Amino acid sequence: MEEIEERKNFKRDFVGVSVAIQFGILFIIYAATPGYIIPFLNNPIGKTTAFILLLWQAFGIALYGYSAIEPKSTPKVLAM
Amino acid sequence: MNINRSAKTREKAIKSFILKCTVIQFAIAVATCAALSNRFSEFFCNENLGSALLCSAIWSVIGTAFYPYIRGTNRIVPDAQKILILVIFYAPTLSILTFGPMLDGKGFANFPKISELFSDVPQLKTTEHMFFARFPIAQGEALTAKNTIVLAVDPTKHVGGIIATKDNHFGDSKNKNSMLLRKSIYPIEAGSEIRDSDIEPHYQ
Numbered sequence A: 001m002e003e004i005e006e007r008k009n010f011k012r013d014f015v016g017v018s019v020a021i022q023f024g025i026l027f028i029i030y031a032a033t034p035g036y037i038i039p040f041l042n043n044p045i046g047k048t049t050a051f052i053l054l055l056w057q058a059f060g061i062a063l064y065g066y067s068a069i070e071p072k073s074t075p076k077v078l079a080m
Numbered sequence B: 001m002n003i004n005r006s007a008k009t010r011e012k013a014i015k016s017f018i019l020k021c022t023v024i025q026f027a028i029a030v031a032t033c034a035a036l037s038n039r040f041s042e043f044f045c046n047e048n049l050g051s052a053l054l055c056s057a058i059w060s061v062i063g064t065a066f067y068p069y070i071r072g073t074n075r076i077v078p079d080a081q082k083i084l085i086l087v088i089f090y091a092p093t094l095s096i097l098t099f100g101p102m103l104d105g106k107g108f109a110n111f112p113k114i115s116e117l118f119s120d121v122p123q124l125k126t127t128e129h130m131f132f133a134r135f136p137i138a139q140g141e142a143l144t145a146k147n148t149i150v151l152a153v154d155p156t157k158h159v160g161g162i163i164a165t166k167d168n169h170f171g172d173s174k175n176k177n178s179m180l181l182r183k184s185i186y187p188i189e190a191g192s193e194i195r196d197s198d199i200e201p202h203y204q
Helices: A002-032 A034-042 A044-065 B002-035 B037-045 B047-069 B078-102 B114-118
Strands: B128-133 B148-153
Touching: A002 A034, A002 A044, A002 B047, A034 A044, A034 B047, A044 B002, A044 B037, A044 B047, B002 B037, B002 B047, B002 B078, B037 B047, B037 B078, B047 B078
Parallel strands: none
Antiparallel strands: B128 B148
C-alpha cells in the first residue's frame, strides 16, 4: 500500500516538476528575449504546433500522472 | 477502512473526470478544425483570439498538472469539484474553441493587438509633423516663425509637404537646412502645406 502511494506521489511530483520546468524556461526566454519567442508564437505554423502539443501534453498528464496507465516496473528512485 | 475506500473512489472519480475533460478538449479541437477549416484558420491566425486560445491551453495544462497538489479538495463534494475543475481549468479553452471560429473578428478591430503590447519592435507612426502656412505668404516673402506653423498630420493626405525635423526646424537658423533661410517662389495660401517646389533654395 505504501509502495503504491509512493509511486503515485512520484508520478505526481514528476509531472509537476516537468511542467514547472517547461513553463519556467518559457517564461525566462520571454523575459530575456521577448522579440524571439513572440514572433514564433505569432507565426501560424508555430502557434498551431504549440497548441497541438499543449493539448497532447494535457492528455498525457491526465493519462500518466493520474495513474490511468500503471508502470510495469517500480521506478528506480523508489527501489533505492 | 470505509472512509479510506470512499476517499479513494472519490479521488478516482475526479481523476477519470479530468482525463475525460482533456480527451473532450482534444476532440473538440479536432472536430472544430475539421468542420470549420477556413474559419478555423482565420480564427487561429487572429492576433487576439489565437493568443487567447494559446493562453487558455497553457492554463489547462497547468491546472491538469498541479491539481493533485491542491490541498483541501476533500472538503468539497465530488460533484462540486467536477464543476469547479470544468469551469476554472477547461471552460476557457472549450468556449474559445467552440465559439471562436464563429466570430468574424471585426469586433476586435479596435482592440490593441497582443503582439503590439509585448513586442519590442518599434511601431510605425501614423502622423508626421509638417510645415504649413499660418498666414498668406506673398511671392518672395521669407519664411519665418510668424508666418509658418508645424502641425502633426497624416502624411498620406499631404503628399509633397516638407516634414519638420531637428535639422530644418525654426530654432536653428545656422543650419543650412533650416526653413528660416528659405523664401517662397509662389504665393502660398493660409493653411496649405509648404511644398519643396514653393520655396527656394530647395531641399536637395
